[in-house]
Structures are given as C-alpha cells and as structure tokens.
Amino acid sequence: MALHIMSNEPTIQVKNLAKVYKMDGVETVALTDVSFKINKGEFVAIMGPSGSGKSTLMHILGALDLPTAGTYLLDGQNVGKLSDDALAEIRNRKIGFVFQAFNLLPRTTALENVMLPMAYAGLPKNERQNSAQKFLEMVGLKDRMDHTSNQLSGGQQQRVAIARALSLNPSIILADEPTGNIASAQAEEIMDIFQKLNEEGHTIVMITHEPDIAEHAERIIHIRDGRLVEDALNHK
Ligand SMILES: Nc1ncnc2c1ncn2[C@@H]1O[C@H](COP(=O)(O)OP(=O)(O)OP(=O)(O)O)[C@@H](O)[C@H]1O
Numbered sequence: 007m008a009l010h011i012m013s014n015e016p017t018i019q020v021k022n023l024a025k026v027y028k029m030d031g032v033e034t035v036a037l038t039d040v041s042f043k044i045n046k047g048e049f050v051a052i053m054g055p056s057g058s059g060k061s062t063l064m065h066i067l068g069a070l071d072l073p074t075a076g077t078y079l080l081d082g083q084n085v086g087k088l089s090d091d092a093l094a095e096i097r098n099r100k101i102g103f104v105f106q107a108f109n110l111l112p113r114t115t116a117l118e119n120v121m122l123p124m125a126y127a128g129l130p131k132n133e134r135q136n137s138a139q140k141f142l143e144m145v146g147l148k149d150r151m152d153h154t155s156n157q158l159s160g161g162q163q164q165r166v167a168i169a170r171a172l173s174l175n176p177s178i179i180l181a182d183e184p185t186g187n188i189a190s191a192q193a194e195e196i197m198d199i200f201q202k203l204n205e206e207g208h209t210i211v212m213i214t215h216e217p218d219i220a221e222h223a224e225r226i227i228h229i230r231d232g233r234l235v236e237d238a239l240n241h242k
C-alpha cells in the first residue's frame with residue numbers, strides 16, 4: 007500500500023465557501039463564508055447541530071457538489087474549474103466515502119461489495135480479489151467475507167463500507183456520521199480503524215454530532231447555521 011508522507015502542504019483548502027439551495031423558488035442558505043485548510047495526514051472532526059450544513063460541506067469536499075460561491079482547492083487543483091469527467095476521476099482516485107447508512111449492496115457478499123469500485127476502475131479480477139481480502143482483513147472481517155450485507159451487524163456493515171472506501175487507496179477518507187447507526191461498543195471499533203488509517207497517513211475528515219466520537223480527532227471544527235464558529239486542536 008502506498009504510504010502518504012506527512013507534510014504541511016494543505017490537501018484541502020476552502021475559502022469563503024457559500025452554498026445556497028434553490029427549491030421551488032425558495033432559497034435555503036446552507037453555508038456562509040466558510041474557510042479552512044486541512045493538511046495531509048490530519049484527522050479532523052466536523053461538528054454542529056442538525057441542519058447546520060455539515061453534509062452540505064462534506065458533499066462539496068467530496069466533489070459531489072459545487073459551492074455557490076468561494077473556492078475549493080484539492081491538492082492545489084481548483085475543483086470548481088474541473089469538467090464532470092475530471093471531477094469523477096478525482097473522486098475515485100483521491101477520496102473514499104463512508105456514510106451513516108453504509109450504502110452497501112444488499113444480498114451481495116462483503117467481498118463483492120469491496121471489489122465493486124475496483125471493477126469499475128477496470129482492475130483485473132485476481133487483483134480485485136486479493137486487495138478486497140486484504141482490506142477486509144484489515145478491518146477485522148477475515149471470517150465474514152462471504153456473508154451478505156443482511157447477514158452482518160451494523161458495525162460489521164460499516165467496516166465493509168470502510169474496506170470498500172479504501173479499495174482504490176484514496177489519500178482522503180470523508181465520513182458523514184459513520185457511527186450514527188451503530189451501537190457504542192462497535193462505534194469504538196470503527197474509531198480504532200480510523201485511528202489506524204490515520205496513522206498510516208490517510209487524511210480523515212469525519213462529521214459527527216457525538217462529542218465522544220469527535221474526541222478521536224486531533225482537531226475539531228464547529229459549524230453553526232452554516233458558519234464556521236470554532237476551529238481548534240483537540241488536546242487529548
Ligand atoms: N438538496 C437540498 N435542497 C435544498 N435544501 C437542502 C438540500 N440539502 C440540504 N438542504 C438544507 O440545507 C441545510 C443544511 O443541510 P445539511 O444536510 O448540510 O445539514 P447537516 O448539518 O448535515 O444536518 P444533519 O445533522 O441533520 O445531518 C438544511 O437547512 C437543509 O434543509
């Protein structure tokens with residue numbers, strides 16, 4: 007696995023981001039004047055009340071959506087200036103997504119779920135299989151690879167989703183409430199995995215509204231009503 011070298015070069019740089027949704031003539035301001043930098047190898051939690059703009063921010067950071075105003079530089083590249091193809095390419099190559107609802111395919115084994123992004127990326131079958139096994143082993147599911155999604159607990163499903171997020175070796179992991187649907191003992195296991203990935207050099211940006219989950223990050227950004235209200239190191 008490629009190791010990412012820690013450096014002070016920001017991997018994520020957002021400046022004066024704004025996002026306004028327009029629906030049936032009604033405007034909702036989701037983000038206002040949000041600026042921050044995240045360096046390679048950081049582990050950052052984003053906290054804030056429901057509706058404060060966290061998922062909106064994550065969609066922008068993941069290049070799944072564009073801001074209404076402001077700039078986003080991802081490894082120095084201006085995301086707002088990229089074509090749809092280039093955006094898709096960046097998402098696949100640089101970012102691994104983990105969602106609250108796991109988003110696994112049902113009636114499909116853990117192994118197949120993890121192999122899928124590698125199939126889309128055109129990797130040969132034996133390579134897909136070997137990598138998927140390695141990532142599932144890494145998240146502690148060596149003995150569950152042939153279980154389908156519905157035959158796994160919530161925590162196990164989320165570990166499959168993390169293995170899938172890792173499948174194309176992204177430098178950044180973006181997680182939106184990764185422990186939101188999981189009992190607390192299993193949530194700690196998920197956090198242990200994130201910690202390990204961070205030690206291996208992955209940059210981690212994790213949304214959560216649970217303080218004890220945010221405690222695992224080394225820096226916590228608070229947003230409220232779409233504005234950044236606090237950005238501080240977390241002294242553990
Ligand atoms: N696609 C959309 N179209 C219109 N409005 C939206 C859309 N997505 C989000 N919003 C609105 O933008 C605001 C921010 O929503 P967002 O989902 O980013 O909040 P959040 O902080 O993730 O909340 P939660 O903790 O409940 O997940 C909310 O007022 C929401 O209703």
Ligand SMILES: [Mg+2]
Binds near residue numbers: 060061062
């Ligand atoms: Mg949300």
